[in-house]
Amino acid sequence: MPCCCYYKYPHNDYNSNQFLLLLLLLLLLLLLLLLLLLLLLLLLLLLLLLLLLLLLLLLLLLQLLQQLLLLLLLLLLLLLLLLLLLLLLLLLLLLLLLLLLLLLLLLLLLLLLLLLLLLLLLLLLLLLLLLLLVLLLLLLLLLLLLLLLLLLLFLLLLQLLLLLLLLLVLLLLPFLLLLLVLLLLLLLLLLLLLLLLLLLLLLLLLLLLLLLLLLLLLLLLLLLLLLLLLLLLLLLLLLLLLQLLLLLLLLLVLLLLPLLLLLLLLLLLLLLLLLLLLLLLLLLLLLHHHHYYYNYHYYYYYYYYYCCYYYYYYYYNYYKVNNYYCYFYYYYNYYYYYYYYYYYYYYYYYYDYYDYDYYDYDYDYYYHYYYYYYDYYYYYYYYYYYYYNDCYYYFYY
Structure with a gap:
């Protein structure tokens, strides 16, 4: 140093x-x-x-969030339209089921009327048969009286008549039995058809209840979608206000x-x-x-x-x-x-x-x-x- x-x-x-x-x-x-x-x-x-x-970064983020909210709003509107279409289809189906139910009821009434008519017809036939039998018995009694009166005179004729009457009775009896069986079969068929109609009526009632439940669910979904749309609109409004404030600060x-x-x-x-x-x-x-x-x-x-x-x-x-x-x-x-x-x-x-x-x-x-x-x-x-x-x-x- x-x-x-x-x-x-x-x-x-x-x-x-x-x-x-x-x-x-x-x-x-x-x-x-x-x-x-x-x-x-x-x-x-x-x-x-x-x-x-x-500030620029916040503006970009807010714009991105606004775009996302708009996209979500469009999706919700699309979902709302789909639900409305589904609701319309369900209402149409419900109307068709109600018309079908009405037709089935009318058909059931017609079948009941037909069944009553057949029963009346069967009763009338039975009455006619009874009347015919009564007339035949009366005629037989008359003939027997006549034969008793003319026993000696018309023995051969009486025998012939008796044989003819017996043959007539034997010929008419199977036809009457066959007619009775046919009437009974027809009655059974009518009863079976009535049971089927009642079952169809129960199925239609069940379908009607299901459609009412689906309609209620769709109404609830529509209410939720409306609430979500309102919330999204409020969020978009807040985002626009924040964007305005950030633009003022940036200026x-x-x-x-x-x-x-x-x-x-x-x-x-x-x-x-x-x-x-x-x-x-x-x-x-x-x-x-x-x-x-x-x-x-x-x-x-x-x-x-x-x-x-x-x-x-x-x-x-x-x-x-x-x-x-x-x-x-x-x-x-x-x-x-x-x-x-x-x-x-x-x-x-x-x-x-x-x-x-x-x-x-x-x-x-x-x-x-x-x-x-x-x-x-x-x-x-x-x-x-x-x-x-x-x-x-x-x-x-």
């Missing part, structure tokens, strides 16, 4: 440069404030851009963004002007020297700069070398971390000598270890800075 100049030369121009130094300091402060303000504006601009992106952000950009541009121009003014002041400070002591001053000025250059040169090289040294030292500590870990008790007894607590060791050990190295570099920093100030001091005074 080179030795800086400790010799007080006879003359300096510090007092003459004091005003320029104060101006330089004020300009530096103003430049720092402008830089801070510029950083704040940049941060605000980034926040506005982020807000703009978030506000887009209006503020050009103003911030304009203010940022003005600050950049002002910062550029301050930098130019600062360069001018530095140039004045460099060119402002006393003529009589110029060479002497230049020598010490050069020697000061040479000293400081040499200082900075070594200072730079020192940090340049030690930067890599610390870099490798970091990896040395990193790779030898387990080495220090295995020597835990050694450092524990070492720090116990310096009154470190046992329970705080696990936390304080690495902290104080690195803190020690931090103070070590910090000490050298102040050490160099002290000599720099010392050189600076002996140059100006």
Whole structure:
């Protein structure tokens, strides 16, 4: 490390440069404030851009949700139309079943009437047969009386008549029995048909009940669909309101963004002007020297700069070398971390000598270890800075 100049030369121009130094300091402060303000504006601009992106994202999400709700609404309307068609078909089927039931009832009435007519006809036939038998018996009695009266005279004729009557009775009796059997069969068929009609009537009643239940279910489904449609319409209305609010916020952000950009541009121009003014002041400070002591001053000025250059040169090289040294030292500590870990008790007894607590060791050990190295570099920093100030001091005074 080179030795800086400790010799007080006879003359300096510090007092003459004091005003320029104060101006330089004020300009530096103003430049720092402008830089801070510029950083704040940049941060605000980034926040506005982020807000703009978030608003655009929300708008896109709301539009997507609106499209989905519209699609769901269309599906519900289609389902509602299908249910209405199904309801119409069920009503038509119900009407057909009612007509069929009415026809069956009419047919049943007709069959009952026919059955009654057949019974009446059978009764009439029986009555006719009875009347015929009665007439025949009366006629037979008359004939018998006549035969008794004319027994002697018409014996042969009477025998012939009796044989004829017997033959007639024998011939008529099977036909009457056959007619009776046919009437009974017809009656049985009519009864069977009546039973079938009653069964069909019961089936139609069951179908009618099922259709009524289906109709009730369809009405409930229609009510649910109407409620869902109302809910979807409310959701679409809310989405439209949210979209409107987001569009208003987006418009506000887009209006503020050009103003911030304009203010940022003005600050950049002002910062550029301050930098130019600062360069001018530095140039004045460099060119402002006393003529009589110029060479002497230049020598010490050069020697000061040479000293400081040499200082900075070594200072730079020192940090340049030690930067890599610390870099490798970091990896040395990193790779030898387990080495220090295995020597835990050694450092524990070492720090116990310096009154470190046992329970705080696990936390304080690495902290104080690195803190020690931090103070070590910090000490050298102040050490160099002290000599720099010392050189600076002996140059100006």
